[in-house]
Amino acid sequence: MKSKHVAVLMGGFSSERPVSLSSGNACADALEQVGYRVARVDVGRDVGAVLAELKPDVAFNALHGPFGEDGTIQGILEYLGIPYTHSGVLASALAMNKEQSKKVAKAAGIPIAESRVLDRFAIGDQHPMKPPYVVKPVSEGSSFGVVIVKEDQSHPPQVISSSEWRYGDTVMVERYVHGRELTCAVMGDVALGVCEIIPTGHAFYDYDSKYVAGGSKHECPAKVSPNIYQKIQTLALKAHQAIGCRGVSRSDFRYDDRHSENGEVVWLEVNTQPGMTPTSLVPEIAAHAGHTFGELLSWMVEDASCLR
Helix, strand or coil: CCCCEEEEEECCCCCCHHHHHHHHHHHHHHHHHCCCEEEEEECCCCHHHHHHHHCCCEEEECCCCCCCCCCHHHHHHHHHCCCECCCCHHHHHHHHCHHHHHHHHHHCCCCCCCEEEEEHHHCCCCCCCCCCEEEEECCCCCCCCCEEECCCCCCCCHHHHCCCCCCCCEEEEEECCCCEEEEEEEECCEEEEEEEEEECCCCCCCHHHHHCCCCEEEECCCCCCHHHHHHHHHHHHHHHHHHCCCCEEEEEEEEECCCCCCCEEEEEEEECCCCCCCCCHHHHHHHHCCCCHHHHHHHHHHHCECCC
């Protein structure tokens, strides 16, 4: 079983390239340690030709962001007939688009925050929604481009319509949900544990909180009541299944318990390519569920297929 040749796809050319390289190398190291034959592929525009020549048994997808997480690389792997990890073409594309994934989640009975999708230049000087609200790119990850607009701000942030903005012209304006940041990993058809993310010295769980050592504290398992814990597990699995995810995914939530323990739980998004860096959440959640990093990755490799 462990003689399989695994091509670990990493890098790419999205904003999340550094994160992907960190994820990919961590996964490649661990897969080698448990006995797989590993090829590290820094993905470029010629990835189809590179993989056709390599002829791996499995492609382990450690790419993040556009091209690697949005169904594009999955389509190439389908075309080449190479079994791959994580979600397939449709689920990847759907989950990457926050507007469409929220529509599916809402139809499945998953609580979401009210939102509007706008051209960033249409926002202008007037608030598109009563503050507080969040402006985020429709199809980015790792909190790139996320801006929180507070109650006392007199107008929308100017950066959204400026030439500095690099995250596309379509943005989502979403009601800001007060409270705690919770996340839940799903492995196959099982919801693993719930973890609370506590940013350290940051206003929210931004890029540095995610990937800089000490940028956030992870409380695993999250210290919430058993009914809230179970509710989040149920919603994470429901989102995973409604969107059609495969392999491992991670759903993010906000939990507002300011007024009561049973407060508001809101689903934010599902990550079909959750990070696998040394500070990432899924390996930590899996460890609390009894799976070593090597066991988690081995399960993902053996779960790989086409037509996902």
